[in-house]
Amino acid sequence: MTIDKPIKDRDMSLEEIEEASRAARDILRRRIDEMEQAKETQPARLAEVRKQAERARTLCLSDENETWDAMWTAVPTVGLDGEMNGMFAMPSIDGKELWGARLAFDLLGCCADDDDVDNMMSEYFSQVREPEHMFLICAAALTTIASHVAPMLLEVIEKQARDYDTRVRLADAARNAWATRINEAREMFNQAEKESDD
Numbered sequence: 001m002t003i004d005k006p007i008k009d010r011d012m013s014l015e016e017i018e019e020a021s022r023a024a025r026d027i028l029r030r031r032i033d034e035m036e037q038a039k040e041t042q043p044a045r046l047a048e049v050r051k052q053a054e055r056a057r058t059l060c061l062s063d064e065n066e067t068w069d070a071m072w073t074a075v076p077t078v079g080l081d082g083e084m085n086g087m088f089a090m091p092s093i094d095g096k097e098l099w100g101a102r103l104a105f106d107l108l109g110c111c112a113d114d115d116d117v118d119n120m121m122s123e124y125f126s127q128v129r130e131p132e133h134m135f136l137i138c139a140a141a142l143t144t145i146a147s148h149v150a151p152m153l154l155e156v157i158e159k160q161a162r163d164y165d166t167r168v169r170l171a172d173a174a175r176n177a178w179a180t181r182i183n184e185a186r187e188m189f190n191q192a193e194k195e196s197d198d
Contacts, residue, residue, distance in 0.1 A: 068128050071095025091136060100140020
C-alpha cells in the first residue's frame with residue numbers, strides 16, 4: 001500500500017498548487033470585502049456608539065451617587081499629641097481612577113478635533129471645579145492611556161500592519177519633547193499662530 005507523503009515532504013502537484021492558490025485568493029478576497037465593509041459602515045457605527053456614550057454619560061451624571069462630589073471619602077487627621085483633631089476630605093482611589101478612565105476615553109473619542117477636546121475638558125472642569133482635583137483625574141487618565149490603550153494599539157499596529165517604526169517614533173517624540181527648550185517652543189507656537197491668522 002502506498003502512503004502519500006505530507007505536502008511539506010514532497011513537491012506539490014500542479015493541481016495542488018492551483019487549489020492552494022484558489023484558497024489563498026478566496027481568503028484574501030473575503031478579508032478585503034470585510035475591510036471595505038468595515039470602512040463603509042464606520043461612520044454610522046461611530047455615530048451610534050457616540051450617541052450611546054452620550055446617553056450613558058447623561059444617565060450617570062443624573063445619579064447623585066456618581067457625581068464627582070460623591071467620590072469623596074473622609075480621612076481622620078491627628079495632632080502632634082496623636083489625638084484625632086478633625087477629618088480631611090479627599091477623593092477615593094476608585095473614584096479618581098473611574099473618572100480618569102472616563103476622561104481618557106472621552107478625549108480619545110474626540111479623534112483629534114481641537115474644539116471637541118476643548119469642550120470636553122471644559123465639561124470636566126465644570127463638574128470637578130477644583131484645579132487640584134482635575135489634576136488627579138488627568139493623571140489617572142494619562143495612566144489609563146499609557147497602561148492600557150497605547151499598548152493595545154501598538155500591538156495591533158505591529159501585528160496586523162507590520163509597522164515596527166511607530167513605537168520607535170513615540171520614543172523619539174519623547175526625546176524631542178525633552179530636547180525642545182521653552183523659548184523655542186514659544187517661538188514655534190507664535191509662528192504657527194501668526195500663520196493661522198494670515
